[in-house]
Amino acid sequence: MINRAFSFCLTLTLLLVSVLANAQQQDTEKGALNEFFRSNDKIYVIVGVLVIIFLGIVLFLINLDRKISKLEQRDKK
């Protein structure tokens, strides 16, 4: 049940992301944030990439941690 709810939320978020991406396509050239990511030979893009990968690994670890906690709780009963 939880998995189904989770995948539903994920799909919804990903759909929203694509909508947002389309909406912003016109002004990727301007804006302080875009200028920041383009500065210094675009090194900050890769900083962002690493932060995303790291957060992904962390979310995976947190998920695993909670799953093991749940099993431990069930084991105690």
Place this chain on the structure above:
Amino acid sequence: MARHWWKALAILLLIYVIIAGFTIKIPIIGTNGQSSRGLFFHVPMWICMYTMFTISVVNSLLYLSKYDLKRDVYASSAARVGAFFGVLGFATGSLWATYTWGGTLTDDPKQICTAIAILIYMAYLVLRISIHDIDKRARISAVFNIFAFALLIPLTYIIPRMVDSLHPGSASTPGFASKDTDGGMKLVLYPAFIGWTLLSVWIYTLLVRYKKLELKNIFK
């Protein structure tokens, strides 16, 4: 939630390290160029490995004094996580060496000795699989683990410092003494040590908790 604070600390420190590691100004020296930033990611892998192998050898010693099988589980889990971080450290070091030393696997003493040290721990993990009797496995691998640790220190710390090596910290190159590292880099390096070590401890506790569930008859 309160007992998870150190995990949150690890995450925050590492996000800081990733962002600051790429953004701060570093001195550009010789062939290293910008690759000196690898210091914030390559060296902590070894700190994690040493932490894990130390936990492992302490638990092996405790196993041999009381023959408590829990200690064997702690020791083997720590050795597994330690070997994992060792491989990561070796891989990042090899990549770094490709562009600064002129070869991925060079005949540099630091690299060769470290490879041997990691292989010894690989042998420890293989040895464990090969023995089916739990008590025999625990005893033999505990003794092996102590020998492995006794070799780890001279192989990775002492020999590379006695001979000439391209790696920092050898006889002819600057080491990690307080004067050798730029002050700005230390502001990232030390949080990196703490953050990565906490992350490795987190992974280690996950492995131990999984083993506890798997081997219920030992953990009663």
